[in-house]
Amino acid sequence: MAIQIRSHLTASPNPTTLPRRIDFRQTLRSNMDEEEIVVVYQLDPDHQIWFVDGDGKPAKTIQRNLEVSRADQPVLTRITLQKGPGTGPLTLVEIDQTITDSSGIKIPDSCELGID
């Protein structure tokens, strides 16, 4: 019913050129044997870096549903990023992650991606 972050979100490759599919990794655990969670990745709405959603369209928010167990569980999420309209150029971009557990409690994580 609740989630803890055991190792923080990282992005790879980092730094990177865009467009590029980025691997986001972290390790989570639950206080239940199995727990459904919702993971939302968000980018600042004003700058020039965008996610690419499942339909190939630029997006500032990407959502993934995951299942987490009581044991430490490495999680890998692959999301493509690209440049689009917005302020820039950026040399670093912040990627925010919000995890919502099955009881509705939200916890944050984030990472920085260097842009070449």
Place this chain on the structure above:
Amino acid sequence: MVGSPRGDGLGSRFLARDRVLVGAFLLARLFSASGAAAQDPCAPPAGDTGFAEVSVNLNAGTFNQVLPFDVPVRVCGTVPAGTTSVAVQYVASKTADLSIDQNCKVLAPPGAQLQPATPIPARLDGTTVRVILPPLEAERYYAFCFERRAQVPEGVAARFKMNARDVLDRGFAQVGTGNLSPEQSRQLRNELYQELLEATGADIAIVQGTVFDTGTEYDELRGKFRDQVQKILAPQRRRDRIVEGNPSQGLPSLSEQQRDFNEALNAVHDSPPLAGLAAQLEKNAQADPTLQAMLAGKNLSAALALTRADDDQLALIAQGREPGEAPPDLTSPDQAVTMASRYDDSSAALGSLASLIRKVVDAPAASNLRAGLSADDIAALRGLIDPASGPLAKANNLAFTLSGLAQDLQTSLVERSAALDSLADKVRIEAAGVQVVDGSTTGNFATSQSNYISADAGLVFAPELSTGVSYVGVNFYFRPVNKNADLSQFGSFSRRFALTLGLTVQSLADGGSGVAQTRDNLFGNQSLILGGGLRVTNSLRVGTGAVVFKERDPNPLVGKYSLTTTYYFTLSFDLNVARVFQGGLGSLFGG
């Protein structure tokens, strides 16, 4: 490092005192070992160097003598170890109000400027610096700026690292996003630059292409050091989002999570069936050693204590504190660890309580565990541990979550601190490669303000008397004159012309040996020379004027003498009177 400029316009008074001191110093030197002079790198050379040799004390901002004029000046001084170059500028003024500050800014008089536009480079030999100045003008006041460049010493760079870390810590804390903007970077670099100047005591640092460069074309924080910046901003942003939350993302702050936990704890605490269960279990435990041992366990005893806690105690538990403790410092990794441990304990206690309640509600109706509990009580207890809506389940989840957040906070703080250390070390290395510039200024020093007076000796020829004799006299110039100055370069009329007052050495009187006397000397055997002349070389001069003597009345019956004059021409040597007393007759022809 910076001299003490004297902007009080009292240069000449200071010089008078200085001369006394120098005189005393020279007397003392007569009795000192000659080896001492050899140890002074700025001791004047024995031979004629062609320069006026002057020593400067850059710490005191003083010269060792009145500044010479009309001749090249070689200034010698010592600079701190590590100096890589020295250059000199000066400002001149006809008025004594000349003033220059420690940063080589001319304060007075208005319009005065440092010259030359390109500073004069000095020659550096270890810690001894020598620079040749162009001839200075007489009757002027001068102040000098010695611009010194040096590498930042390792020790200073090491001390600077700590200051740089503080600057980076404060500066990055102001960055509210993970995206360091060009302006934020420029501001941080500027603060580092100012801190570098502060640490080195320098006026300027040559920082082009370094992390201290605040120009737009060099942005090392967003370039070469981007990875280090990333390692600071990433944990900083995690910490910020944990502590502050983000309303636009629906993310609660840490204090909001703690408030929710407190509410859930209160809901558990306020449950009458739970209070009844606790009372009943404790009553039953008196007759049941097994139950007594179970309730005495760490987690269950803590859980049952929750049911007896007051509001303040519950609030402290929700904040991860114990009674008497100050609110946790959310910038302290150690306190974050303590918070995490407290939430772990709370989670374990709430989990044990939930397990106990589950045992009770799942126990047969005739079980001792359910003694004294009604069906409504059982239903209410079941509601407490309902995974979806039960306050006990919620409190347990929040304790687990808050433990995780506190651990995240601790790792974020540690990672950020380590990244700051790493970047500060790289900044230290950059600092050690930087050249810093500081200015040492002298006070207001004057060249000679006195008109020149020289001795004159030579031959005087009076055509009307058809005689020539030698004479000695004194030349009065109308300005200071430096006899060492080259007349071909500094040969203005005022430097050559002087009025002459003298006496003939031989008699101009005639007569004797049967010849009638027609003239006599003005005084005894000397007549007066009054005139003027021009130096044609440094010491040879020609002149003309009037010889004053006595003339006998042309009437042979009258033996009376009267004053009269006749013109003359002279060829003479212009002698330096002062040197007679300083250096003997050999220096008479010197400056």
